[in-house]
Amino acid sequence: MSPFTDITPSDQFFAQVMWLHSTGISTGWSDGSYRPVTPVMRDAMAAFLYRLSEI
Numbered sequence: 001m002s003p004f005t006d007i008t009p010s011d012q013f014f015a016q017v018m019w020l021h022s023t024g025i026s027t028g029w030s031d032g033s034y035r036p037v038t039p040v041m042r043d044a045m046a047a048f049l050y051r052l053s054e055i
Contacts, residue, residue, distance in 0.1 A: 003032075
């Protein structure tokens with residue numbers, strides 16, 4: 001089961017997205033979506049990298 005409204009187990013990279021979610025590196029959007037084709041902005045990438053060093 002997916003915690004995101006727009007990602008399903010049959011989607012490419014589902015396992016990788018679930019890993020990001022389970023580690024807290026990527027939390028998705030406040031509306032419950034992940035928006036996998038939305039470009040990542042520099043500030044969001046900085047947050048991802050910061051959270052990765054915190055694991």
